[in-house]
Amino acid sequence: MENIEFTEIGTKNRDFLLQGLAWAADWRSAATDTSPPGDLLYIVEGWTERPGDFGVLAEDTRTGTLLGVVWLRYWQEDYHSYGYISQDIPELGIAVAPGYRGLGLGRTLLKMAQQHMLKKALTGSRLPERSRIPEQGTAGENDGYGIAASISLSVETENHVARSLYESAGFRIHEKRSGDLIMQWKPGWKLHTMKPADIPETLRLWKRCEGIVLYEDAEDSREELTRFLARNPELCLTARLDGPGQTGEGAVIAAAITGWDGRRFYVHHLGVHPGFRRLGTARAILQRILQLGAERSVRKTHLFVLDSNTDARRFYHHLGWQRRDDVLLFSAECGDPPV
Ligand SMILES: CC(C)(COP(=O)(O)OP(=O)(O)OC[C@H]1O[C@@H](n2cnc3c(N)ncnc32)[C@H](O)[C@@H]1OP(=O)(O)O)[C@@H](O)C(=O)NCCC(=O)NCCS
Incomplete structure:
Protein backbone atom coordinates (compact mmCIF):
# COMPACT_ATOMS: atom_id res chain seq x y z
CA MET A 1 0.00 0.00 0.00
CA LYS A 186 7.00 -14.19 23.28
CA PRO A 187 9.98 -13.72 21.00
CA GLY A 188 11.49 -16.79 19.33
CA TRP A 189 15.01 -17.97 20.12
CA LYS A 190 17.41 -20.80 19.31
CA LEU A 191 20.31 -22.44 21.11
CA HIS A 192 23.82 -22.12 19.63
CA THR A 193 27.27 -23.17 20.72
CA MET A 194 29.28 -20.22 21.94
CA LYS A 195 32.15 -19.08 19.73
CA PRO A 196 35.11 -16.90 20.81
CA ALA A 197 33.60 -14.04 18.78
CA ASP A 198 30.50 -14.20 21.03
CA ILE A 199 32.49 -13.51 24.20
CA PRO A 200 32.20 -9.67 24.31
CA GLU A 201 28.43 -9.78 23.79
CA THR A 202 28.09 -12.61 26.32
CA LEU A 203 30.09 -10.65 28.88
CA ARG A 204 27.76 -7.67 28.38
CA LEU A 205 24.80 -9.98 28.98
CA TRP A 206 26.32 -11.49 32.15
CA LYS A 207 26.97 -7.99 33.50
CA ARG A 208 23.22 -7.32 33.31
CA CYS A 209 22.49 -10.44 35.38
CA GLU A 210 22.35 -9.97 39.13
CA GLY A 211 23.85 -13.01 40.87
CA ILE A 212 26.69 -13.57 38.40
CA VAL A 213 30.10 -12.68 39.77
CA LEU A 214 32.64 -11.91 37.05
CA TYR A 215 36.43 -11.77 37.34
CA GLU A 216 37.18 -9.81 34.20
CA ASP A 217 40.88 -9.44 35.01
CA ALA A 218 41.20 -13.20 35.46
CA GLU A 219 38.95 -16.19 34.63
CA ASP A 220 36.43 -14.01 32.82
CA SER A 221 38.89 -12.09 30.68
CA ARG A 222 38.46 -12.56 26.95
CA GLU A 223 41.69 -14.65 26.81
CA GLU A 224 40.73 -17.02 29.60
CA LEU A 225 37.18 -17.47 28.34
CA THR A 226 38.61 -18.25 24.90
CA ARG A 227 40.76 -20.94 26.53
CA PHE A 228 37.70 -22.28 28.32
CA LEU A 229 35.72 -22.49 25.07
CA ALA A 230 38.62 -24.25 23.34
CA ARG A 231 38.64 -26.91 26.09
CA ASN A 232 34.85 -27.28 26.13
CA PRO A 233 33.75 -26.40 22.62
CA GLU A 234 30.32 -28.03 22.67
CA LEU A 235 29.47 -27.27 26.28
CA CYS A 236 29.26 -23.50 26.14
CA LEU A 237 25.87 -22.35 24.92
CA THR A 238 24.01 -19.21 24.03
CA ALA A 239 20.37 -18.57 23.21
CA ARG A 240 19.95 -16.04 20.42
CA LEU A 241 16.87 -14.17 19.27
CA ASP A 242 15.43 -15.74 16.21
CA GLY A 243 13.04 -14.16 13.74
CA PRO A 244 14.07 -12.92 10.33
CA GLY A 245 14.06 -9.16 10.06
CA GLN A 246 13.07 -8.66 13.68
CA THR A 247 14.68 -6.08 15.91
CA GLY A 248 17.59 -7.67 17.73
CA GLU A 249 17.67 -10.74 15.49
CA GLY A 250 20.63 -12.86 16.61
CA ALA A 251 21.15 -10.99 19.90
CA VAL A 252 22.43 -13.17 22.75
CA ILE A 253 19.68 -13.32 25.39
CA ALA A 254 21.00 -16.20 27.54
CA ALA A 255 24.27 -18.01 28.05
CA ALA A 256 26.15 -20.47 30.24
CA ILE A 257 29.53 -22.14 30.07
CA THR A 258 30.15 -25.69 31.25
CA GLY A 259 33.48 -27.31 32.00
CA TRP A 260 34.25 -31.03 31.93
CA ASP A 261 37.14 -32.33 34.00
CA GLY A 262 36.73 -35.87 32.64
CA ARG A 263 34.52 -36.82 35.56
CA ARG A 264 31.86 -34.17 36.37
CA PHE A 265 30.31 -31.28 34.46
CA TYR A 266 30.40 -27.86 36.14
CA VAL A 267 28.00 -25.17 34.89
CA HIS A 268 29.08 -21.55 35.34
CA HIS A 269 27.42 -18.20 34.69
CA LEU A 270 23.96 -19.27 33.64
CA GLY A 271 22.35 -15.92 32.93
CA VAL A 272 19.32 -14.70 31.02
CA HIS A 273 18.92 -11.10 29.85
CA PRO A 274 16.44 -9.40 32.24
CA GLY A 275 14.14 -8.47 29.34
CA PHE A 276 13.95 -12.07 28.14
CA ARG A 277 13.33 -14.14 31.26
CA ARG A 278 10.68 -16.86 31.54
CA LEU A 279 11.05 -17.80 27.88
CA GLY A 280 12.47 -21.23 28.69
CA THR A 281 16.03 -20.45 27.58
CA ALA A 282 17.64 -21.31 30.93
CA ARG A 283 15.73 -24.58 31.16
CA ALA A 284 16.74 -25.46 27.58
CA ILE A 285 20.42 -24.71 28.22
CA LEU A 286 20.47 -26.92 31.32
CA GLN A 287 18.56 -29.71 29.57
CA ARG A 288 21.03 -29.65 26.68
CA ILE A 289 23.98 -29.80 29.10
CA LEU A 290 22.50 -32.78 30.96
CA GLN A 291 21.87 -34.52 27.64
CA LEU A 292 25.47 -33.88 26.52
CA GLY A 293 26.65 -35.22 29.88
CA ALA A 294 24.62 -38.40 29.43
CA GLU A 295 26.13 -38.84 25.96
CA ARG A 296 29.61 -38.72 27.54
CA SER A 297 28.64 -41.02 30.45
CA VAL A 298 29.03 -38.16 32.90
CA ARG A 299 26.92 -39.05 35.92
CA LYS A 300 26.55 -35.69 37.62
CA THR A 301 26.57 -32.01 36.86
CA HIS A 302 27.29 -29.45 39.57
CA LEU A 303 26.85 -25.73 39.73
CA PHE A 304 27.50 -23.03 42.31
CA VAL A 305 24.88 -20.56 43.53
CA LEU A 306 25.53 -17.60 45.78
CA ASP A 307 23.86 -18.23 49.11
CA SER A 308 22.14 -14.84 48.78
CA ASN A 309 20.72 -15.58 45.31
CA THR A 310 17.26 -16.69 46.41
CA ASP A 311 15.76 -16.32 42.94
CA ALA A 312 18.29 -18.68 41.39
CA ARG A 313 17.87 -21.11 44.29
CA ARG A 314 14.12 -21.20 43.67
CA PHE A 315 14.70 -21.62 39.96
CA TYR A 316 17.02 -24.65 40.34
CA HIS A 317 14.69 -26.13 42.91
CA HIS A 318 11.78 -25.69 40.48
CA LEU A 319 13.77 -27.55 37.82
CA GLY A 320 14.40 -30.44 40.20
CA TRP A 321 18.10 -29.87 40.92
CA GLN A 322 19.15 -31.19 44.31
CA ARG A 323 20.60 -28.71 46.77
CA ARG A 324 23.61 -30.25 48.57
CA ASP A 325 23.93 -29.60 52.27
CA ASP A 326 26.51 -32.35 52.76
CA VAL A 327 29.39 -30.63 50.95
CA LEU A 328 31.27 -27.44 51.61
CA LEU A 329 33.27 -25.59 49.00
CA PHE A 330 36.98 -25.19 49.84
CA SER A 331 39.20 -23.02 47.62
CA ALA A 332 42.94 -22.30 47.45
CA GLU A 333 44.99 -20.05 45.19
CA CYS A 334 46.98 -22.08 42.66
CA GLY A 335 50.74 -21.67 43.08
CA ASP A 336 50.24 -20.64 46.67
CA PRO A 337 49.34 -23.84 48.52
CA PRO A 338 48.26 -23.44 52.14
CA VAL A 339 50.83 -24.63 54.64
C1 LIG B 1 17.78 -17.85 37.21
C2 LIG B 1 17.63 -17.51 35.72
C3 LIG B 1 18.83 -18.08 34.99
C4 LIG B 1 16.30 -18.15 35.20
O1 LIG B 1 16.11 -17.76 33.87
P1 LIG B 1 14.68 -17.82 33.17
O2 LIG B 1 14.81 -17.28 31.81
O3 LIG B 1 13.65 -17.17 34.02
O4 LIG B 1 14.40 -19.40 33.17
P2 LIG B 1 13.38 -20.27 32.27
O5 LIG B 1 12.48 -19.39 31.49
O6 LIG B 1 14.17 -21.26 31.51
O7 LIG B 1 12.52 -20.98 33.40
C5 LIG B 1 12.35 -22.37 33.49
C6 LIG B 1 11.34 -22.64 34.59
O8 LIG B 1 11.83 -22.09 35.83
C7 LIG B 1 10.86 -21.22 36.40
N1 LIG B 1 11.56 -20.13 37.08
C8 LIG B 1 12.34 -19.18 36.54
N2 LIG B 1 12.80 -18.35 37.50
C9 LIG B 1 12.29 -18.80 38.65
C10 LIG B 1 12.38 -18.36 39.99
N3 LIG B 1 13.10 -17.28 40.33
N4 LIG B 1 11.72 -19.05 40.94
C11 LIG B 1 10.99 -20.16 40.63
N5 LIG B 1 10.86 -20.62 39.36
C12 LIG B 1 11.50 -19.95 38.39
C13 LIG B 1 10.06 -20.74 35.21
O9 LIG B 1 8.76 -20.31 35.58
C14 LIG B 1 10.00 -21.98 34.34
O10 LIG B 1 9.02 -22.86 34.85
P3 LIG B 1 8.15 -23.82 33.90
O11 LIG B 1 9.05 -24.27 32.77
O12 LIG B 1 7.74 -24.92 34.82
O13 LIG B 1 7.04 -22.97 33.42
C15 LIG B 1 17.51 -15.98 35.50
O14 LIG B 1 16.56 -15.47 36.41
C16 LIG B 1 18.80 -15.22 35.67
O15 LIG B 1 19.56 -15.03 34.72
N6 LIG B 1 19.07 -14.71 36.90
C17 LIG B 1 20.28 -13.90 37.15
C18 LIG B 1 21.56 -14.71 37.05
C19 LIG B 1 21.61 -15.84 38.03
O16 LIG B 1 21.23 -15.70 39.18
N7 LIG B 1 22.12 -16.98 37.55
C20 LIG B 1 22.33 -18.13 38.35
C21 LIG B 1 23.76 -18.13 38.80
S1 LIG B 1 24.10 -19.58 39.73
Whole structure:
Protein backbone atom coordinates (compact mmCIF):
# COMPACT_ATOMS: atom_id res chain seq x y z
CA MET A 1 0.00 0.00 0.00
CA GLU A 2 1.31 3.39 -0.98
CA ASN A 3 0.95 6.81 0.63
CA ILE A 4 0.71 5.52 4.16
CA GLU A 5 2.29 7.38 7.01
CA PHE A 6 2.81 5.83 10.43
CA THR A 7 2.76 8.22 13.38
CA GLU A 8 3.20 7.56 17.06
CA ILE A 9 0.01 8.36 19.00
CA GLY A 10 0.52 11.13 21.51
CA THR A 11 -1.75 13.58 23.27
CA LYS A 12 -2.55 15.55 20.10
CA ASN A 13 -3.87 12.69 18.00
CA ARG A 14 -5.25 10.42 20.72
CA ASP A 15 -8.83 10.71 19.42
CA PHE A 16 -7.80 8.24 16.75
CA LEU A 17 -7.52 5.67 19.49
CA LEU A 18 -11.22 6.01 20.18
CA GLN A 19 -11.96 5.25 16.56
CA GLY A 20 -9.60 2.25 16.69
CA LEU A 21 -11.26 1.03 19.86
CA ALA A 22 -14.69 1.30 18.19
CA TRP A 23 -13.52 -0.76 15.18
CA ALA A 24 -11.96 -3.37 17.44
CA ALA A 25 -15.04 -3.65 19.67
CA ASP A 26 -17.42 -3.94 16.70
CA TRP A 27 -15.20 -6.00 14.42
CA ARG A 28 -18.11 -7.45 12.42
CA SER A 29 -19.38 -4.01 11.36
CA ALA A 30 -18.46 -2.32 8.05
CA ALA A 31 -19.23 1.16 9.40
CA THR A 32 -16.25 3.48 9.49
CA ASP A 33 -17.38 6.43 11.56
CA THR A 34 -18.35 4.86 14.86
CA SER A 35 -17.81 5.43 18.57
CA PRO A 36 -16.80 2.88 21.16
CA PRO A 37 -19.32 1.82 23.80
CA GLY A 38 -19.01 3.92 26.96
CA ASP A 39 -18.02 0.97 29.13
CA LEU A 40 -14.84 0.50 27.05
CA LEU A 41 -13.59 4.07 27.24
CA TYR A 42 -11.38 3.29 30.25
CA ILE A 43 -9.17 1.25 27.90
CA VAL A 44 -7.71 4.37 26.30
CA GLU A 45 -8.56 6.93 28.98
CA GLY A 46 -5.71 9.26 29.94
CA TRP A 47 -3.62 8.11 27.01
CA THR A 48 0.11 8.97 27.41
CA GLU A 49 -0.29 9.61 31.15
CA ARG A 50 0.58 6.03 32.00
CA PRO A 51 4.19 4.81 31.74
CA GLY A 52 4.59 2.44 28.82
CA ASP A 53 1.68 3.76 26.73
CA PHE A 54 2.66 3.19 23.13
CA GLY A 55 0.56 3.48 20.00
CA VAL A 56 0.95 3.94 16.26
CA LEU A 57 -1.59 5.11 13.72
CA ALA A 58 -1.56 4.61 9.96
CA GLU A 59 -2.93 7.41 7.84
CA ASP A 60 -3.47 7.90 4.11
CA THR A 61 -1.27 10.94 3.41
CA ARG A 62 -3.36 12.04 0.41
CA THR A 63 -6.72 12.12 2.13
CA GLY A 64 -5.82 12.22 5.82
CA THR A 65 -8.00 9.10 6.34
CA LEU A 66 -7.27 6.98 9.39
CA LEU A 67 -6.45 3.46 8.18
CA GLY A 68 -5.53 1.65 11.36
CA VAL A 69 -4.16 1.83 14.89
CA VAL A 70 -2.24 -0.38 17.27
CA TRP A 71 -1.63 0.34 20.93
CA LEU A 72 0.05 -1.21 23.96
CA ARG A 73 -0.89 -0.51 27.55
CA TYR A 74 0.10 -1.93 30.93
CA TRP A 75 -2.54 -2.90 33.49
CA GLN A 76 -2.65 -4.05 37.08
CA GLU A 77 -4.03 -7.10 38.84
CA ASP A 78 -6.81 -5.02 40.43
CA TYR A 79 -7.56 -2.85 37.38
CA HIS A 80 -7.27 -4.28 33.94
CA SER A 81 -8.69 -4.84 30.50
CA TYR A 82 -9.76 -8.13 28.87
CA GLY A 83 -6.45 -9.55 27.71
CA TYR A 84 -4.57 -9.09 30.98
CA ILE A 85 -1.98 -11.70 31.90
CA SER A 86 0.29 -9.87 34.33
CA GLN A 87 1.39 -6.36 35.20
CA ASP A 88 4.69 -6.89 33.39
CA ILE A 89 3.07 -7.62 30.05
CA PRO A 90 1.34 -4.85 28.08
CA GLU A 91 -1.95 -5.60 26.40
CA LEU A 92 -2.32 -4.91 22.70
CA GLY A 93 -5.29 -3.43 20.91
CA ILE A 94 -5.43 -3.23 17.13
CA ALA A 95 -7.91 -2.26 14.43
CA VAL A 96 -7.79 -1.58 10.71
CA ALA A 97 -10.48 0.54 9.04
CA PRO A 98 -13.21 -1.67 7.51
CA GLY A 99 -12.39 -0.81 3.87
CA TYR A 100 -8.67 -1.50 4.27
CA ARG A 101 -8.62 -4.96 5.78
CA GLY A 102 -6.79 -7.88 4.18
CA LEU A 103 -4.04 -5.65 2.71
CA GLY A 104 -1.28 -6.38 5.20
CA LEU A 105 -1.74 -3.28 7.32
CA GLY A 106 -2.68 -5.20 10.48
CA ARG A 107 0.41 -7.37 10.14
CA THR A 108 2.58 -4.26 9.75
CA LEU A 109 1.07 -2.58 12.82
CA LEU A 110 1.41 -5.77 14.85
CA LYS A 111 5.05 -6.05 13.87
CA MET A 112 5.64 -2.44 14.94
CA ALA A 113 4.32 -3.26 18.41
CA GLN A 114 6.55 -6.35 18.63
CA GLN A 115 9.60 -4.39 17.44
CA HIS A 116 8.85 -1.73 20.02
CA MET A 117 8.81 -4.28 22.85
CA LEU A 118 11.99 -5.98 21.58
CA LYS A 119 13.78 -2.65 21.42
CA LYS A 120 12.68 -1.63 24.91
CA ALA A 121 13.63 -5.02 26.38
CA LEU A 122 17.02 -5.10 24.66
CA THR A 123 17.96 -1.61 25.84
CA GLY A 124 16.92 -2.44 29.39
CA SER A 125 14.24 0.27 29.53
CA ARG A 126 12.39 0.46 32.84
CA LEU A 127 8.95 1.48 34.04
CA PRO A 128 8.32 3.06 37.44
CA GLU A 129 7.59 0.67 40.30
CA ARG A 130 4.19 -0.29 41.66
CA SER A 131 1.47 1.73 40.07
CA ARG A 132 1.63 2.42 36.37
CA ILE A 133 -1.89 3.77 36.66
CA PRO A 134 -1.74 7.15 38.39
CA GLU A 135 -5.15 6.94 40.04
CA GLN A 136 -4.37 3.51 41.45
CA GLY A 137 -1.70 4.64 43.91
CA THR A 138 1.74 6.21 44.07
CA ALA A 139 5.08 4.98 42.88
CA GLY A 140 7.14 2.84 45.23
CA GLU A 141 10.69 3.18 46.45
CA ASN A 142 12.72 1.06 44.10
CA ASP A 143 13.79 1.75 40.56
CA GLY A 144 10.96 -0.01 38.79
CA TYR A 145 10.24 -2.84 36.42
CA GLY A 146 12.46 -3.95 33.62
CA ILE A 147 10.53 -4.15 30.40
CA ALA A 148 9.95 -7.72 29.25
CA ALA A 149 9.65 -8.64 25.58
CA SER A 150 6.11 -9.94 25.60
CA ILE A 151 2.58 -8.83 24.65
CA SER A 152 -0.87 -10.10 25.58
CA LEU A 153 -4.23 -9.62 23.91
CA SER A 154 -7.77 -10.91 23.92
CA VAL A 155 -9.70 -11.92 20.85
CA GLU A 156 -13.25 -13.19 20.56
CA THR A 157 -13.20 -16.91 19.79
CA GLU A 158 -15.33 -16.29 16.68
CA ASN A 159 -12.99 -13.65 15.25
CA HIS A 160 -11.11 -16.16 13.09
CA VAL A 161 -9.42 -13.58 10.86
CA ALA A 162 -7.80 -11.74 13.75
CA ARG A 163 -6.93 -14.97 15.49
CA SER A 164 -5.07 -16.38 12.50
CA LEU A 165 -3.19 -13.09 12.05
CA TYR A 166 -2.08 -13.25 15.69
CA GLU A 167 -1.04 -16.88 15.33
CA SER A 168 1.00 -16.16 12.22
CA ALA A 169 2.70 -13.29 14.10
CA GLY A 170 3.77 -15.71 16.84
CA PHE A 171 0.95 -15.28 19.40
CA ARG A 172 -0.12 -18.43 21.19
CA ILE A 173 -3.20 -19.20 23.31
CA HIS A 174 -2.51 -18.53 26.95
CA GLU A 175 -6.00 -19.13 28.30
CA LYS A 176 -9.65 -19.37 27.30
CA ARG A 177 -12.03 -17.02 29.13
CA SER A 178 -15.79 -17.06 28.40
CA GLY A 179 -15.95 -16.42 24.65
CA ASP A 180 -12.49 -14.86 24.46
CA LEU A 181 -9.05 -16.25 23.86
CA ILE A 182 -6.22 -14.67 25.77
CA MET A 183 -3.10 -14.85 23.61
CA GLN A 184 0.52 -14.09 24.35
CA TRP A 185 3.48 -13.31 22.16
CA LYS A 186 7.00 -14.19 23.28
CA PRO A 187 9.98 -13.72 21.00
CA GLY A 188 11.49 -16.79 19.33
CA TRP A 189 15.01 -17.97 20.12
CA LYS A 190 17.41 -20.80 19.31
CA LEU A 191 20.31 -22.44 21.11
CA HIS A 192 23.82 -22.12 19.63
CA THR A 193 27.27 -23.17 20.72
CA MET A 194 29.28 -20.22 21.94
CA LYS A 195 32.15 -19.08 19.73
CA PRO A 196 35.11 -16.90 20.81
CA ALA A 197 33.60 -14.04 18.78
CA ASP A 198 30.50 -14.20 21.03
CA ILE A 199 32.49 -13.51 24.20
CA PRO A 200 32.20 -9.67 24.31
CA GLU A 201 28.43 -9.78 23.79
CA THR A 202 28.09 -12.61 26.32
CA LEU A 203 30.09 -10.65 28.88
CA ARG A 204 27.76 -7.67 28.38
CA LEU A 205 24.80 -9.98 28.98
CA TRP A 206 26.32 -11.49 32.15
CA LYS A 207 26.97 -7.99 33.50
CA ARG A 208 23.22 -7.32 33.31
CA CYS A 209 22.49 -10.44 35.38
CA GLU A 210 22.35 -9.97 39.13
CA GLY A 211 23.85 -13.01 40.87
CA ILE A 212 26.69 -13.57 38.40
CA VAL A 213 30.10 -12.68 39.77
CA LEU A 214 32.64 -11.91 37.05
CA TYR A 215 36.43 -11.77 37.34
CA GLU A 216 37.18 -9.81 34.20
CA ASP A 217 40.88 -9.44 35.01
CA ALA A 218 41.20 -13.20 35.46
CA GLU A 219 38.95 -16.19 34.63
CA ASP A 220 36.43 -14.01 32.82
CA SER A 221 38.89 -12.09 30.68
CA ARG A 222 38.46 -12.56 26.95
CA GLU A 223 41.69 -14.65 26.81
CA GLU A 224 40.73 -17.02 29.60
CA LEU A 225 37.18 -17.47 28.34
CA THR A 226 38.61 -18.25 24.90
CA ARG A 227 40.76 -20.94 26.53
CA PHE A 228 37.70 -22.28 28.32
CA LEU A 229 35.72 -22.49 25.07
CA ALA A 230 38.62 -24.25 23.34
CA ARG A 231 38.64 -26.91 26.09
CA ASN A 232 34.85 -27.28 26.13
CA PRO A 233 33.75 -26.40 22.62
CA GLU A 234 30.32 -28.03 22.67
CA LEU A 235 29.47 -27.27 26.28
CA CYS A 236 29.26 -23.50 26.14
CA LEU A 237 25.87 -22.35 24.92
CA THR A 238 24.01 -19.21 24.03
CA ALA A 239 20.37 -18.57 23.21
CA ARG A 240 19.95 -16.04 20.42
CA LEU A 241 16.87 -14.17 19.27
CA ASP A 242 15.43 -15.74 16.21
CA GLY A 243 13.04 -14.16 13.74
CA PRO A 244 14.07 -12.92 10.33
CA GLY A 245 14.06 -9.16 10.06
CA GLN A 246 13.07 -8.66 13.68
CA THR A 247 14.68 -6.08 15.91
CA GLY A 248 17.59 -7.67 17.73
CA GLU A 249 17.67 -10.74 15.49
CA GLY A 250 20.63 -12.86 16.61
CA ALA A 251 21.15 -10.99 19.90
CA VAL A 252 22.43 -13.17 22.75
CA ILE A 253 19.68 -13.32 25.39
CA ALA A 254 21.00 -16.20 27.54
CA ALA A 255 24.27 -18.01 28.05
CA ALA A 256 26.15 -20.47 30.24
CA ILE A 257 29.53 -22.14 30.07
CA THR A 258 30.15 -25.69 31.25
CA GLY A 259 33.48 -27.31 32.00
CA TRP A 260 34.25 -31.03 31.93
CA ASP A 261 37.14 -32.33 34.00
CA GLY A 262 36.73 -35.87 32.64
CA ARG A 263 34.52 -36.82 35.56
CA ARG A 264 31.86 -34.17 36.37
CA PHE A 265 30.31 -31.28 34.46
CA TYR A 266 30.40 -27.86 36.14
CA VAL A 267 28.00 -25.17 34.89
CA HIS A 268 29.08 -21.55 35.34
CA HIS A 269 27.42 -18.20 34.69
CA LEU A 270 23.96 -19.27 33.64
CA GLY A 271 22.35 -15.92 32.93
CA VAL A 272 19.32 -14.70 31.02
CA HIS A 273 18.92 -11.10 29.85
CA PRO A 274 16.44 -9.40 32.24
CA GLY A 275 14.14 -8.47 29.34
CA PHE A 276 13.95 -12.07 28.14
CA ARG A 277 13.33 -14.14 31.26
CA ARG A 278 10.68 -16.86 31.54
CA LEU A 279 11.05 -17.80 27.88
CA GLY A 280 12.47 -21.23 28.69
CA THR A 281 16.03 -20.45 27.58
CA ALA A 282 17.64 -21.31 30.93
CA ARG A 283 15.73 -24.58 31.16
CA ALA A 284 16.74 -25.46 27.58
CA ILE A 285 20.42 -24.71 28.22
CA LEU A 286 20.47 -26.92 31.32
CA GLN A 287 18.56 -29.71 29.57
CA ARG A 288 21.03 -29.65 26.68
CA ILE A 289 23.98 -29.80 29.10
CA LEU A 290 22.50 -32.78 30.96
CA GLN A 291 21.87 -34.52 27.64
CA LEU A 292 25.47 -33.88 26.52
CA GLY A 293 26.65 -35.22 29.88
CA ALA A 294 24.62 -38.40 29.43
CA GLU A 295 26.13 -38.84 25.96
CA ARG A 296 29.61 -38.72 27.54
CA SER A 297 28.64 -41.02 30.45
CA VAL A 298 29.03 -38.16 32.90
CA ARG A 299 26.92 -39.05 35.92
CA LYS A 300 26.55 -35.69 37.62
CA THR A 301 26.57 -32.01 36.86
CA HIS A 302 27.29 -29.45 39.57
CA LEU A 303 26.85 -25.73 39.73
CA PHE A 304 27.50 -23.03 42.31
CA VAL A 305 24.88 -20.56 43.53
CA LEU A 306 25.53 -17.60 45.78
CA ASP A 307 23.86 -18.23 49.11
CA SER A 308 22.14 -14.84 48.78
CA ASN A 309 20.72 -15.58 45.31
CA THR A 310 17.26 -16.69 46.41
CA ASP A 311 15.76 -16.32 42.94
CA ALA A 312 18.29 -18.68 41.39
CA ARG A 313 17.87 -21.11 44.29
CA ARG A 314 14.12 -21.20 43.67
CA PHE A 315 14.70 -21.62 39.96
CA TYR A 316 17.02 -24.65 40.34
CA HIS A 317 14.69 -26.13 42.91
CA HIS A 318 11.78 -25.69 40.48
CA LEU A 319 13.77 -27.55 37.82
CA GLY A 320 14.40 -30.44 40.20
CA TRP A 321 18.10 -29.87 40.92
CA GLN A 322 19.15 -31.19 44.31
CA ARG A 323 20.60 -28.71 46.77
CA ARG A 324 23.61 -30.25 48.57
CA ASP A 325 23.93 -29.60 52.27
CA ASP A 326 26.51 -32.35 52.76
CA VAL A 327 29.39 -30.63 50.95
CA LEU A 328 31.27 -27.44 51.61
CA LEU A 329 33.27 -25.59 49.00
CA PHE A 330 36.98 -25.19 49.84
CA SER A 331 39.20 -23.02 47.62
CA ALA A 332 42.94 -22.30 47.45
CA GLU A 333 44.99 -20.05 45.19
CA CYS A 334 46.98 -22.08 42.66
CA GLY A 335 50.74 -21.67 43.08
CA ASP A 336 50.24 -20.64 46.67
CA PRO A 337 49.34 -23.84 48.52
CA PRO A 338 48.26 -23.44 52.14
CA VAL A 339 50.83 -24.63 54.64
C1 LIG B 1 17.78 -17.85 37.21
C2 LIG B 1 17.63 -17.51 35.72
C3 LIG B 1 18.83 -18.08 34.99
C4 LIG B 1 16.30 -18.15 35.20
O1 LIG B 1 16.11 -17.76 33.87
P1 LIG B 1 14.68 -17.82 33.17
O2 LIG B 1 14.81 -17.28 31.81
O3 LIG B 1 13.65 -17.17 34.02
O4 LIG B 1 14.40 -19.40 33.17
P2 LIG B 1 13.38 -20.27 32.27
O5 LIG B 1 12.48 -19.39 31.49
O6 LIG B 1 14.17 -21.26 31.51
O7 LIG B 1 12.52 -20.98 33.40
C5 LIG B 1 12.35 -22.37 33.49
C6 LIG B 1 11.34 -22.64 34.59
O8 LIG B 1 11.83 -22.09 35.83
C7 LIG B 1 10.86 -21.22 36.40
N1 LIG B 1 11.56 -20.13 37.08
C8 LIG B 1 12.34 -19.18 36.54
N2 LIG B 1 12.80 -18.35 37.50
C9 LIG B 1 12.29 -18.80 38.65
C10 LIG B 1 12.38 -18.36 39.99
N3 LIG B 1 13.10 -17.28 40.33
N4 LIG B 1 11.72 -19.05 40.94
C11 LIG B 1 10.99 -20.16 40.63
N5 LIG B 1 10.86 -20.62 39.36
C12 LIG B 1 11.50 -19.95 38.39
C13 LIG B 1 10.06 -20.74 35.21
O9 LIG B 1 8.76 -20.31 35.58
C14 LIG B 1 10.00 -21.98 34.34
O10 LIG B 1 9.02 -22.86 34.85
P3 LIG B 1 8.15 -23.82 33.90
O11 LIG B 1 9.05 -24.27 32.77
O12 LIG B 1 7.74 -24.92 34.82
O13 LIG B 1 7.04 -22.97 33.42
C15 LIG B 1 17.51 -15.98 35.50
O14 LIG B 1 16.56 -15.47 36.41
C16 LIG B 1 18.80 -15.22 35.67
O15 LIG B 1 19.56 -15.03 34.72
N6 LIG B 1 19.07 -14.71 36.90
C17 LIG B 1 20.28 -13.90 37.15
C18 LIG B 1 21.56 -14.71 37.05
C19 LIG B 1 21.61 -15.84 38.03
O16 LIG B 1 21.23 -15.70 39.18
N7 LIG B 1 22.12 -16.98 37.55
C20 LIG B 1 22.33 -18.13 38.35
C21 LIG B 1 23.76 -18.13 38.80
S1 LIG B 1 24.10 -19.58 39.73
